[in-house]
Amino acid sequence: MKFVRDGIDKVKELSAAAPVDCPRGWGAVSFLVSGAGMLPFVSLERACPIGGVGSCAACRHPPNPERVERLRAILSELESLRRDGTLTGAEYEAQRAALLEVGAVRRAGEGMAIAAWILVPTGLFLGAVGAWLVERVHEGFLAFAVGGGLSTVVGLGLAMAAAHVRRAPREPRHGTGPHRG
Numbered sequence: 001m002k003f004v005r006d007g008i009d010k011v012k013e014l015s016a017a018a019p020v021d022c023p024r025g026w027g028a029v030s031f032l033v034s035g036a037g038m039l040p041f042v043s044l045e046r047a048c049p050i051g052g053v054g055s056c057a058a059c060r061h062p063p064n065p066e067r068v069e070r071l072r073a074i075l076s077e078l079e080s081l082r083r084d085g086t087l088t089g090a091e092y093e094a095q096r097a098a099l100l101e102v103g104a105v106r107r108a109g110e111g112m113a114i115a116a117w118i119l120v121p122t123g124l125f126l127g128a129v130g131a132w133l134v135e136r137v138h139e140g141f142l143a144f145a146v147g148g149g150l151s152t153v154v155g156l157g158l159a160m161a162a163a164h165v166r167r168a169p170r171e172p173r174h175g176t177g178p179h180r181g
Helices: 002-015 065-084 089-101 111-138 139-167
Strands: 032-036 041-047
Touching: 065 111, 111 139
Parallel strands: none
Antiparallel strands: 032 041
């Protein structure tokens, strides 16, 4: 009866979550435990009560209008500090970028990683089915095997590129880094 004990432990783990400060400006949000499926196959996951997703990065819910107005006021104050000469142009750009990047939801290389997760299994399946069909049925199915192999190679290449993009150090913007030339 280990699966019952594991299920109870998972429910305890999922329900004992501290509130998270919503990056879209909706304040402290406690993720709720939601279940799906039919007994005995039940999937328990945490879901945001606002966006209905399992992580803040996947949320597509619109931002809080009050937060947008507050951000607009902060940006206009930052602009006035730049005009007054309190902030230099580079300091203004750095502060502005820091304020606007808080709401960013996509990480570098995320699209390539998703494509790799789709292409590699599909390619392996098509390659295996194509090879079996070539062996058992007809040589005309060689296109399936070759297409599956190509799909797998492209998917693995995308996975490696996504890993490289995530690990690569970011170059500073607006010419503030070392001069190349």
